[in-house]
Amino acid sequence: MTMSAPKHFDAIAGQYATSEVHANSPTIRRLHELLGPKRFASVCDVACGPGHLALSFAGKASRLVGVDAAPNMLRQFEKLAEARGVKVETVHACAEAVPLPTNSFDVVVSRLAPHHFPDAAKAVREMARLAKAGGSVAVIDLEGDENPALDDLNHEIEMLHDPTHVRSHTAARWREFFEASGLAIEALESKQTEMPAGLTIRRWCEIGSTVPAAQAKIRARLAAAPQEHLAGLGIRFENGEFRLPIRTLIILGRKG
Numbered sequence: 001m002t003m004s005a006p007k008h009f010d011a012i013a014g015q016y017a018t019s020e021v022h023a024n025s026p027t028i029r030r031l032h033e034l035l036g037p038k039r040f041a042s043v044c045d046v047a048c049g050p051g052h053l054a055l056s057f058a059g060k061a062s063r064l065v066g067v068d069a070a071p072n073m074l075r076q077f078e079k080l081a082e083a084r085g086v087k088v089e090t091v092h093a094c095a096e097a098v099p100l101p102t103n104s105f106d107v108v109v110s111r112l113a114p115h116h117f118p119d120a121a122k123a124v125r126e127m128a129r130l131a132k133a134g135g136s137v138a139v140i141d142l143e144g145d146e147n148p149a150l151d152d153l154n155h156e157i158e159m160l161h162d163p164t165h166v167r168s169h170t171a172a173r174w175r176e177f178f179e180a181s182g183l184a185i186e187a188l189e190s191k192q193t194e195m196p197a198g199l200t201i202r203r204w205c206e207i208g209s210t211v212p213a214a215q216a217k218i219r220a221r222l223a224a225a226p227q228e229h230l231a232g233l234g235i236r237f238e239n240g241e242f243r244l245p246i247r248t249l250i251i252l253g254r255k256g
Helices: 005-011 013-018 026-035 071-083 120-130 148-161 171-180 201-208 212-224 227-232
Strands: 040-046 061-068 089-092 105-111 131-142 183-193 236-238 241-244 247-255
Touching: 026 105, 026 131, 026 183, 026 247, 040 120, 061 071, 061 105, 071 089, 105 120, 120 131, 120 171, 131 171, 131 183, 148 201, 148 212, 148 227, 171 183, 171 247, 201 212, 201 241
Parallel strands: 040 061, 040 105, 061 089, 105 131
Antiparallel strands: 131 247, 183 247, 236 241
16 A cells, blocks of 8 residues: 555544445355355455455354554454454554465455555565465455556546555456466456445545545546446446446465
């Protein structure tokens, strides 16, 4: 994350704890389908935020560890875990340098965070390092677009929404990151969505504490965009408001 990102996420940790985008989604369920019904000794959630993905492994993993650069996110993780009667461990660190031993976890995951990483390739290498031989590494994140015009529009509104955003990577880039880290790709599913019914700009900005001026710019930019660009990004205009699907991808790899 950028230097300002932990402070930003400390301030909005409470919103992420209750966010419908982060708390539950089709991609969390799909990842569990891809991993199968087996139990795991240990799971590490890198840039865990309030720990929604980590906590989805409760009952399937004996050890749950959350890593995050924002202390308040870790506090929210601990709070949610305590409310559910789940024992967890927390580590204050950035995704590119996790102070945990090599070959420690059966599953290493990261969800809706890597688009904030200054060096996503390095973060994937670190996730691969943490995984045991034969272990799984999975990322669910915002997806970039292979069409430059769509990618530029997507990037522009993401930066207005949250200035700590770095880049939503394409499926091709994620494949490169995983393969360069020695991970054999078992699944790569693009064009997923966190909110199939769509999330209003108002709610999207409320979760991220986007300032009013930036919200106005997002609406103006979308209003000026060609209809085919909006359709390409799955953005709809209904009842006087733009609705976003929160486009994501899932990539699952195995460490040799």
